[in-house]
Amino acid sequence: MGASKRTLVTSALPYANGPLHIGHLAGAYLNADVYVRWLRGTGQEVLFVCGSDEHGAAITVRARKEGLTPQEIVDKYHTLFQSTFQAIGISFDVYDRTSSPLHHRTSQEFFRKLFDDGQFIEKESEQYFDEEANSFLADRYIIGTCPRCGHPDAYGDQCEKCGSTLSPTELIDPRSTLSGSKPVMRSTRHWYLPLENHEAWLREWINTGELDGSPHHDPALWKNHVIGQCKSWLDAGLQPRAMTRDLDWGVDVPPEIPGAAGKKLYVWMDAPIGYISATRKWAEENGGDWRQWWQDEDTDLIHFIGKDNIVFHCLIFPAILKAHGGYNLPVNVPANQFMNLEGNKISTSRNWAVWVDEFVRDFPGLEDSLRYNMIRNMPEQRDSEFTWKSFQETHNGELVNNLANFVNRVLVLTGKYFQGTVPAVHLDATFKDPEGHQTTVSDWLRKMADQIGEIDASIRSFSFRDGLQKVMEMSSAGNQILQINEPWKVYQSDPEAVKPVLFISLQIVTALSRVLRPFLPFTANRLDTFLGCPTGGEKGRIQEILDLIQAGEAILPAGHQTGEVGHLFDRIGDEVIEEQIARLHATEVPIAEEETSESHAFAPEKPEIQYDQFAGLDIRTGTIRSAEKVAKADRLLKLEVDLGFDQRTIVSGIAEYFQPEAIIGQQVLVLANLAPRKLKGITSQGMILMATGPDGGLHFVLPGETLPPGCIIS
Numbered sequence: 046m047g048a049s050k051r052t053l054v055t056s057a058l059p060y061a062n063g064p065l066h067i068g069h070l071a072g073a074y075l076n077a078d079v080y081v082r083w084l085r086g087t088g089q090e091v092l093f094v095c096g097s098d099e100h101g102a103a104i105t106v107r108a109r110k111e112g113l114t115p116q117e118i119v120d121k122y123h124t125l126f127q128s129t130f131q132a133i134g135i136s137f138d139v140y141d142r143t144s145s146p147l148h149h150r151t152s153q154e155f156f157r158k159l160f161d162d163g164q165f166i167e168k169e170s171e172q173y174f175d176e177e178a179n180s181f182l183a184d185r186y187i188i189g190t191c192p193r194c195g196h197p198d199a200y201g202d203q204c205e206k207c208g209s210t211l212s213p214t215e216l217i218d219p220r221s222t223l224s225g226s227k228p229v230m231r232s233t234r235h236w237y238l239p240l241e242n243h244e245a246w247l248r249e250w251i252n253t254g255e256l257d258g259s260p261h262h263d264p265a266l267w268k269n270h271v272i273g274q275c276k277s278w279l280d281a282g283l284q285p286r287a288m289t290r291d292l293d294w295g296v297d298v299p300p301e302i303p304g305a306a307g308k309k310l311y312v313w314m315d316a317p318i319g320y321i322s323a324t325r326k327w328a329e330e331n332g333g334d335w336r337q338w339w340q341d342e343d344t345d346l347i348h349f350i351g352k353d354n355i356v357f358h359c360l361i362f363p364a365i366l367k368a369h370g371g372y373n374l375p376v377n378v379p380a381n382q383f384m385n386l387e388g389n390k391i392s393t394s395r396n397w398a399v400w401v402d403e404f405v406r407d408f409p410g411l412e413d414s415l416r417y418n419m420i421r422n423m424p425e426q427r428d429s430e431f432t433w434k435s436f437q438e439t440h441n442g443e444l445v446n447n448l449a450n451f452v453n454r455v456l457v458l459t460g461k462y463f464q465g466t467v468p469a470v471h472l473d474a475t476f477k478d479p480e481g482h483q484t485t486v487s488d489w490l491r492k493m494a495d496q497i498g499e500i501d502a503s504i505r506s507f508s509f510r511d512g513l514q515k516v517m518e519m520s521s522a523g524n525q526i527l528q529i530n531e532p533w534k535v536y537q538s539d540p541e542a543v544k545p546v547l548f549i550s551l552q553i554v555t556a557l558s559r560v561l562r563p564f565l566p567f568t569a570n571r572l573d574t575f576l577g578c579p580t581g582g583e584k585g586r587i588q589e590i591l592d593l594i595q596a597g598e599a600i601l602p603a604g605h606q607t608g609e610v611g612h613l614f615d616r617i618g619d620e621v622i623e624e625q626i627a628r629l630h631a632t633e634v635p636i637a638e639e640e641t642s643e644s645h646a647f648a649p650e651k652p653e654i655q656y657d658q659f660a661g662l663d664i665r666t667g668t669i670r671s672a673e674k675v676a677k678a679d680r681l682l683k684l685e686v687d688l689g690f691d692q693r694t695i696v697s698g699i700a701e702y703f704q705p706e707a708i709i710g711q712q713v714l715v716l717a718n719l720a721p722r723k724l725k726g727i728t729s730q731g732m733i734l735m736a737t738g739p740d741g742g743l744h745f746v747l748p749g750e751t752l753p754p755g756c757i758i759s
Contacts, residue, residue, distance in 0.1 A: 051090045051337070051344040053373075054081050055320045056135075057354055058098035058143065061122040062107040065129050066398035067431055068391045071384040071419050072351035076509050078135045079420065080349070082563035083504045086587030092338055094323040096141035096148075097123040100295040101312035102183035106222065115294045119144055125402060132405040133412050134566045139330075141323035143296075143315060148322035152296045152315040155369060156288070160302055164368040165236040166285060167304075173201075173213055174231035177224035181233055181291035182213070186223060189216030193701060205394055207702070233291055234304060240283035243364040247283075250374070251275045251359065262376040266506065268426065271380050273671050274355045274706035280673055281705075286361060288314045317362040339372055346375045355380050356706065379507040382424035382710060386431050387629065395634045399431065413565040414440045414614070420513050420564055427668075427710050433629075437622045440614065447517060448557075448568075449613035451524045455550040456575055456610040462536055462543060465577075467551055469603035474545035479525035487597055489549050493519070493556055494594045497587070500560055509564075516560050523553040548603070551576075555601040556594075559587050568613065576601065577608035663718035664734065664758040666748055667693070672705035678725050684708075684733070686715060689755025693717070696729035702743045714746050714758060 057073040059065060077093065084091040099119035108118045123142050130137065141148065159165060173182045180186075187201035192215050196206035201213035213219060221228050250256050251272060254264040264272065288311050289298055295309030321339060328335035338344055348358045358378050366372040385391065391398050405412055418436045421443075422429045459465055472487040496519055503512035527550060532543040555576055562569035562583060573580040578601075590600040667686040675681035680698045682705055695715070714734040721730050734746040748758065 051092070051341070052084055053324070053338045053344055053346045054091060054093045055346075055348050056093075056095045056137075057348075057350040058096055058316055058319050059126055060101070060103065061097040061099045061119040061126070061142075062103050063122065063393055064125055065401045066391055066393070067386070067401060067404075067415070067419060068351075068384045068398070070133065070401060070415075071423055071429070071431075072381045073349045074130070074135050075416060075419050076379070076381060076423060076425075076507070077349035079509050079512070079563045080347075080504060080507070082136060082566065082583055083501070083587070085583040086559065086563060086585070087501065088585040088588045092324065092327065093136065093138045094141070094320055094327065095137050096139075096143060096319050096323045097126055098312070098316045098319065099123065099142055099144040100309070100315060102185040102292065105292075105294050106185050109222070116144070129402045129405070133401055134416065136566070139323050139327035141319065141326050143319045143322070145322070145326070147326055147329075148315070148319055149296050151322040151325060152310055152318045153299045155318055155321075155365075156310060156314070157299045157302070158369055159238075159288075159365070160236070160299075162368070162370075164238065165288065166239050167234055168237050168285065168287075169232050169234045171230040172233050172291070173219065173221075173228035175221040175223050175226060175228050177226045178221065180223060180293070181231070182221055182223070182228055183290060183292060184213055186221060187213045187216065187219050187228065188222055189219035192217055235287050235289045235291075235308070236298075237285035237287050238361075238364065238368065239285045240361065240364055241285070243367065244279060244283045246367070247275075247360055247364065248279050250363070251279065256374065261374065266377060268379060268507075268710075269670065270352060270382070270426070270710035271355055271359065271378055273709035274352070275359050276671070277673055277706040277709070278356055278360060283360070286313075287311055313357055313361065314365065317357065317365070342373070344373060346373045348375050348378045350378060350380045352380045352382050352707070377507070379425075382426065382428045384419075384422070384424050384429050384431055387433070387626070388430070396632050397629070399629070410567075411440070411617075413568045414444060414617075416565060417444060417513070420509050423510050425508065425510060427712055433622045433625045437617050437619075441616050443517060444614045445616050447524065448520045451520050451527070451550075452554055452557075452572065452575065452613050453610065454527055455523070455547065455554050456607055458532055458543075459547050459551060459607060460610065462532070462540070463547070465607045467599075467601055467603050467605040467607070468544040468548050470545045470548045472597060474548075476526065476542075476545045476549060477529045479522050479529065481529055486545055486549055490552065490594045490597065490599075493552065494591060497556070497560060497591050497594075504563070513564050516557070516564065519553060519557060519560070523550055523557075526550060526553075548599075551601050551607075552599060556590055559590050562586070571611070571613060575608050575610055575613075577606055661718075662716060665689075665715050665717045666752045666754055666756040666758070667713050667715040667717075668754050669708050669711045669713060672703075672708050674700055674705060675725050675727065681725060683727055686713065686731070686733075687754045688715060688717060689753060693730040694728065695731045695733060696724040696727050697733045697735075699733070699735065699743055711745060712747060712752070714748065 054077055056077045059069060081091050081093040097119065104115050104118055108115045127140060173187055175182055184201035188198050190197050191199035191204040191207060193204060194207035196204050199211060199216060201211065201216060203211055219228060254260060254262045289308045290311050291307060292309040296315045298305040298308040298310060324335045324338050327333065350358050363374045366374060386397060386399065389397055404415055418439045421439055422431065470486060473485050475483045475485050478484040496515065500512050500515045503515060530546045532546045536543045558569050558572035558576060570580045593600045665688055667688045669684050670687050671685040673683050675683050675696065680700050682697050682700045684695045684697055686693045686695050716732040716734060719732050721728050735743045736746050
């Protein structure tokens with residue numbers, strides 16, 4: 046099952062200036078963990094690396110706010126990350142940190158090689174400087190009035206009120222966060238990577254999967270929004286990217302390089318090198334060769350990230366690796382979209398989040414329930430949403446009523462009728478399948494092999510939601526086998542007829558204990574205990590049962606003694622969920638009064654229309670497949686929208702509020718029968734419906750649930 050080559054898997058380095066929330070889990074960690082655990086289970090050689098990203102201006106800003114040193118901040122959150130990941134079952138082979146001496150050495154060696162090879166250019170630019178603090182200011186050290194929405198405390202890189210991406214020079218009345226004074230512009234020199242020199246090969250690599258004229262990866266396996274965002278950047282033309290900054294916290298530019306004094310590596314150069322230094326740490330501690338994982342062509346590199354990191358992992362880091370030479374490039378970057386919370390975007394500044402460390406503290410034993418809900422609603426192709434009610438429903442309706450119910454009935458009946466021992470049956474013994482047809486034990490074992498193969502295919506195509514659904518379908522089929530065969534009734538008159546029913550049910554439970562482990566590792570351990578099997582261990586255990594099934598053998602042999610039966614899951618009551626919802630709202634940090642919806646000046650109603658006028662509007666669901674800026678038009682984006690039955694070009698005046706690469710895959714509502722009109726020479730064939738929010742910004746109007754393109758809104 047699968048290839049025999051090695052696979053190096055990375056998850057985005059979490060930024061060490063705050064705790065982890067469920068959006069982080071859904072974006073880059075649970076999906077990677079499922080993938081890695083599955084590869085281990087099928088006997089493949091895989092290494093899973095990650096670590097804390099501990100440099101950058103936001104660390105020092107957080108340190109100033111909390112009255113701590115940057116080192117104290119990163120120590121605090123690095124420790125919290127380690128305990129949180131362990132508690133929720135993320136199975137890194139190594140979890141490192143970018144403040145380690147090994148990482149600093151690795152990053153400096155990397156920079157020095159690029160410098161010696163002439164891969165950088167030096168550029169002088171004007172940047173803000175705080176004369177009172179005698180320091181150049183990184184973007185996050187500058188605040189001012191947002192030119193888009195008027196928010197008085199926008200940062201130099203982003204306005205957290207309207208979400209606009211900014212540059213420091215766009216701010217109105219900028220001021221330094223260090224001293225509060227108005228900064229001045231001052232010249233400074235830095236090293237830049239000329240990305241435009243890499244544009245041609247990057248375009249070929251992204252579009253065709255070829256690298257230096259040879260096949261490298263299959264772009265058909267990459268997600269559409271990943272390809273779309275990369276193409277948008279490439280089509281806009283790549284520009285030189287700064288690789289250094291004027292900072293006092295970070296990795297020093299190698300001191301032997303002229304002009305290095307006071308310069309640090311830009312965090313987006315040193316952070317991804319953290320994957321390499323983490324691998325080096327693992328190799329040092331385990332007697333391995335880190336080069337085998339990064340420089341051997343028989344190793345596949347896969348980055349799991351959120352969609353906000355696509356460009357860095359698909360364009361900038363590959364350019365850095367290729368400029369250095371000798372390193373593998375990723376064969377896939379299966380970036381997830383974002384997860385929202387109770388109808389709103391997760392916001393750390395507003396404390397609108399479900400914090401993972403608090404969840405595992407408040408819900409001991411329900412770690413897998415959260416994993417299950419996150420994977421079931423994973424934002425693989427579009428944004429998804431977590432609600433406490435849906436968490437309760439998936440737990441009670443699927444984990445309790447389906448999985449736990451099936452396992453309990455099988456083991457209790459086995460204990461009652463056969464003293465907990467797997468009954469002996471012939472492989473040609475028959476029972477009724479879920480459709481009521483007579484089938485043999487051997488036929489159902491073959492069916493189970495096919496089911497495991499389908500799960501394998503889903504996981505290897507990064508469709509983890511689909512893989513989990515297929516696992517639960519195995520449990521559903523087991524429940525149906527019990528229900529239609531009714532062993533509790535049949536046993537009184539024909540005990541022999543019950544044996545194949547419980548025998549095959551025990552095989553299903555055992556298979557579930559193996560294929561569930563990548564998704565629900567704690568539950569898999571409990572299942573092993575109930576079955577009387579060894580707990581823990583992953584290497585080859587999925588392949589082991591598949592080999593037995595394909596050989597026509599049982600995976601839990603006759604005569605095996607099962608263990609003591611316990612509760613797999615208990616129901617979650619309404620009062621528990623209501624308490625969490627109330628707590629979420631009670632601890633939310635309110636936004637400033639001028640930002641609240643109550644103070645929003647609502648536009649007057651438009652003139653009354655008749656129903657026939659409304660009925661004439663053809664409003665349909667659509668999905669944005671590509672987006673690009675319209676030349677010489679600051680406000681316009683050219684969108685290609687999938688309506689299911691048609692692909693439409695739509696020009697929309699939303700460029701001030703959305704970056705083109707950020708809305709690939711976004712579901713929208715489209716006025717489909719609007720008469721075409723030309724805008725900047727482009728024929729626009731419809732209108733995207735938008736809402737003006739209290740902040741004055743535009744927001745997509747979405748259907749209440751995810752729907753396929755082309756559905757009519759009425």
